[in-house]
Amino acid sequence: MKLKNFIGIALYVILSIAVFALSGCNTNNPEENDSSRDNSNTYYIKHSWGGSGWSWKAMQYAGGNQYYYEGAWGGIGANINTTISDDDAKWFPEDNIDGADEVEIGEVVKFVYDTSEDKLYIFNDNSGGSNGENNGGNNGGNSGISYYIKHPWGDGSDASWSWEQMTKNGNSYTYTGLWGGVGANINTSADDSGAEWYSASRISGASSLSMGTQVTFTFIPSNGLNGSLSVSAAGGNNGGNNGGNNGGNNGGNTSDPVPSAPTGLTATQEGPKAYPYVLLSWDYNDADHYVIYRSTSKSGTYSKIGTNYSSSYSDENISNGKTYYYKVTAANSSGKESGYSNIASITINTTVIESPAQPKISKVTFTSAANKSITLYWDYEVNGAHSAPDQVKLSTERETTKYTYYVFDWTTASTKKKHTIYLTDIVGSDNKVTYDQQMWLEVKNSAGESKISIVWRPIDDKVAVGTGSQFQEFTR
Numbered sequence: 491m492k493l494k495n496f497i498g499i500a501l502y503v504i505l506s507i508a509v510f511a512l513s514g515c516n517t518n519n520p521e522e523n524d525s526s527r528d529n530s531n532t533y534y535i536k537h538s539w540g541g542s543g544w545s546w547k548a549m550q551y552a553g554g555n556q557y558y559y560e561g562a563w564g565g566i567g568a569n570i571n572t573t574i575s576d577d578d579a580k581w582f583p584e585d586n587i588d589g590a591d592e593v594e595i596g597e598v599v600k601f602v603y604d605t606s607e608d609k610l611y612i613f614n615d616n617s618g619g620s621n622g623e624n625n626g627g628n629n630g631g632n633s634g635i636s637y638y639i640k641h642p643w644g645d646g647s648d649a650s651w652s653w654e655q656m657t658k659n660g661n662s663y664t665y666t667g668l669w670g671g672v673g674a675n676i677n678t679s680a681d682d683s684g685a686e687w688y689s690a691s692r693i694s695g696a697s698s699l700s701m702g703t704q705v706t707f708t709f710i711p712s713n714g715l716n717g718s719l720s721v722s723a724a725g726g727n728n729g730g731n732n733g734g735n736n737g738g739n740n741g742g743n744t745s746d747p748v749p750s751a752p753t754g755l756t757a758t759q760e761g762p763k764a765y766p767y768v769l770l771s772w773d774y775n776d777a778d779h780y781v782i783y784r785s786t787s788k789s790g791t792y793s794k795i796g797t798n799y800s801s802s803y804s805d806e807n808i809s810n811g812k813t814y815y816y817k818v819t820a821a822n823s824s825g826k827e828s829g830y831s832n833i834a835s836i837t838i839n840t841t842v843i844e845s846p847a848q849p850k851i852s853k854v855t856f857t858s859a860a861n862k863s864i865t866l867y868w869d870y871e872v873n874g875a876h877s878a879p880d881q882v883k884l885s886t887e888r889e890t891t892k893y894t895y896y897v898f899d900w901t902t903a904s905t906k907k908k909h910t911i912y913l914t915d916i917v918g919s920d921n922k923v924t925y926d927q928q929m930w931l932e933v934k935n936s937a938g939e940s941k942i943s944i945v946w947r948p949i950d951d952k953v954a955v956g957t958g959s960q961f962q963e964f965t966r
Contacts, residue, residue, distance in 0.1 A: 508863050531572050533603055538564030538581065540596045540635045541678060541715050546574040555606040562635055563590075563599045567611060570603050583612040590611055596635055596711045637663040637709055638680045638713040640789070642670035643830050644702050644751065650681040650832045651681035652817070655787045662710045666724050667829030669696075669703045676715050680789060686715035694720035704750055704829055724829075749777040749828050752801070757816055757834040762806075763842045767806040770816055772831060777820030777881045781827055785815045788833065792817055810840040845938030847871045848878035849931050851955040854964035862948055869907060870933060879933035879940075881902040886916055886929040903933055913948050923948050929943035 533549045537895040547558035567587065571579035584590045589612040592795045593599050602611045625849045642650045650670060656663035673693065677685035690696045699705060711717040750907030761767050770782065783792035792815070796803060808814065815835045819827040872878045879919035884897040897911055916927050927948065932941035945954040951966040 502685075509597055533605075534571050534574050535559050535574075535601055535603070536569040536571070537561065537601070538566055540564045541711075543678075543684065547570075549601070549603060552602065556604050558600050558602045560598060560600050563593045563595060563597050563612065563614075564589075565595050568601065570610065580608070586610070587612055594712070624684055635678060635711075636678050637711070639665050639707055639709065640675040640677075640680075640682070640685065641667065641707070642672055644668035644670050644753065644832050651789070652833055653677075654711060654830070655680070656707070656771070662708050663674040664706055664708050666704065666706045669699045669701060669705045669721065672729045674707065674719065676709055676717075676719065678715070680791070684715075684790070688719045690720070693714070694718065695722050699723065702753070707959070719903045746824055746826075748822055748826045749775050752777075752780065752818045752820050752831040753828040755816065755818055755831045755834040757814070757836040759836060759838060763840045766808065766838060766840055767804050767815065768808055768816075768832065768836055768838070770803040770805065770818070772801050774817055775820055777828075778823040779821050781819045781821055783819070783830070786812065788815050788835065790815075797821075808838050810838050813837040843935060843937045844875060844877040845883075846933045846935050846940050847873075847876035848940045848942050849879075849882070849933050849964070851931070851942070851953075851964070854953045854955075856951050863910055864946060864953060865908065865910040866931070866944070866953075867908050868931060870903070877935055879939065880935045881933070882906050883932045884909060884911075884929065886911075887929060897929070900934075911946070 506580060534546045535549055536544060536546045538544050539547075541564050547559050547561065549559045552558045565584055567581060567583040569576065569579040571577075571583055587610050588808045589599075593612060593614050597614055599612045599614045602613065603609075604611070637656045638653045639656055640651060640653045643652065644650055644667075653675075654665050654667065656665045671690060673687060673689040675682065675685040675687055693707075699721065701883045705721045708722075709717060752772040752775065754771075756771050758769050758771075759766055760769045772780075779797050780803070781794060781803065782796045782798065782803045782805075784795045784805065785792040795805060797805070803818075805814070805816075814837075815833055815837060817830040817833055819830055821827045847870060849868050849870050851866055851868050855865045855867075857863045857865075866884075868882075870876075870879055880903055881900045882903040883900045885899075886897060897915065898906065898909065911929070913923070913927075917923055927946040929944040929946065930941050931944055932939060934940070947953070953964040955962045955964070
C-alpha cells in the first residue's frame with residue numbers, strides 16, 4: 491500500500507513538471523501574458539479624411555494587436571506612427587491598404603492597423619457606420635462631411651462672390667441661388683485654400699442659362715473635390731429646392747411660390763456722426779417679406795439680423811472703423827426664402843470732419859529783378875476746431891485780360907506746399923506792371939473751405955499776405 495502511494499505521488503510530480511515545462515512556466519492567464527498582444531503603445535493615423543485636409547488622429551485599441559479609427563476615406567494612402575509626427579512614420583499607399591478598392595471617396599470607414607502583421611485595413615459594412623444616416627447604404631455615413639460653393643451670385647462681379655454651404659441630398663449636395671456666370675469653387679470648408687475650381691464650361695447645364703436666373707447647383711463627390719457639378723433652373727417639372735410640379739421644398743405649392751432673389755442691394759451710412767446707422771436698400775419684388783443677413787467678412791458666415799416687409803432696412807448695431815457685408819433674401823408667406831441678393835458692404839466712419847483753418851504763408855523767397863518771380867511756402871494748422879485740408883488752389887487775375895488765372899487748380903494739399911510764381915504768367919512776357927498783383931490761396935475739405943489774399947508788388951519786391959486789414963509783409 492505504501493508502495494502504491496509512493497508510485498502515485500511520483501507519477502503526479504513527474505506529470506506536473508511536464509505540464510509546467512510545456513506551458514512555458516506560465517501559471518497566470520495566458521491571454522494577459524501573450525507576448526504577441528500589443529496594447530502598450532498609442533498609435534496615430536494621418537489621412538486626407540474625405541478630401542477635407544491631412545491631419546493626425548489618435549487610434550483606439552481594438553483588442554489583440556489591432557487599433558482602429560473611423561473617418562471618411564480620402565484615397566491616396568495613410569501614415570501610421572506612435573507619435574503625431576511625420577518623422578519615422580510608416581506610409582501605406584492606397585494599393586497596399588486592404589479593402590481600399592471597395593470604397594468610394596467620402597465614405598466613412600473603419601481603419602484597422604494590425605501591429606503584428608504591420609498591415610492596414612479598411613472596412614465598410616454598408617450600414618452607415620457610427621456616423622451614418624438612417625438609410626445607411628453606400629453613403630457610409632457621409633453626413634459628417636460638408637461641402638461649400640463659392641460663386642458670383644447674380645451679377646458676376648467681384649463684390650458678389652461668397653461661400654455658401656450646400657445641402658446634402660443622398661449622395662449629392664445642392665444649393666439654390668442666382669446664376670452669375672464665370673464658374674464656381676467647391677470645398678469642404680468656406681475657404682479658398684485647396685478649393686476645386688469649376689469653370690462655366692465644366693459645369694453641366696451652364697451654357698443655357700442667363701445671368702441672374704435662379705438655379706440649383708448639384709455637386710456629386712467622386713474623388714474628393716474632383717467630382718461633377720451641374721446647374722439647372724430652379725423649379726420646373728422636376729421640383730428642386732424652390733418647388734416645381736413634383737415637390738421640392740415648396741411641395742409644388744404654386745399658390746405661394748418662392749419669390750426671386752432681391753437685386754440692387756446698396757448700403758450707405760446715414761445719420762449724424764454721433765448716432766450713425768447703415769441704410770440698406772434694394773429693388774422691391776413680389777416677396778411677402780425680406781430677411782437680412784450680415785457678416786464682418788465677405789466670405790465668412792452671414793448671420794440673420796432682421797426681417798422687413800419693405801425694401802429697406804436700418805442697421806444701428808454698428809461700430810466705428812468696422813466693415814460690414816450684407817445679403818438679403820426674399821421670402822413668401824410660408825417663410826421659404828429665395829437665393830441671396832448681391833453683397834453690399836460699407837466701412838463705418840464716425841470721425842467728425844471740421845472745415846480747414848486759413849492757410850499760412852511761412853516764407854517767401856525772391857529771385858533777381860530780371861526773372862521777376864517769387865516762391866511761396868505755406869502750411870496749415872490742425873486742432874480741435876479745424877481739420878486738415880484735402881486740396882489747395884492758387885489763383886490770380888491776369889492784368890492784360892482781367893480774367894481769373896489759375897497758377898494751379900485744386901490739387902492734393904499735403905504735397906503742394908511750395909510753388910514758384912513768375913510775373914510773365916500774370917502780366918505777359920514784357921514784365922510790365924501797372925498795379926499790385928492780387929492772388930488767392932484757397933484750401934478745402936469735405937466740411938468747407940478757407941482762403942487768404944496775397945498781394946505781390948513786383949516793383950518793390952514786396953509780398954503782403956493776409957485777410958481784410960490784417961496783413962503780413964515779406965520783403966526781399
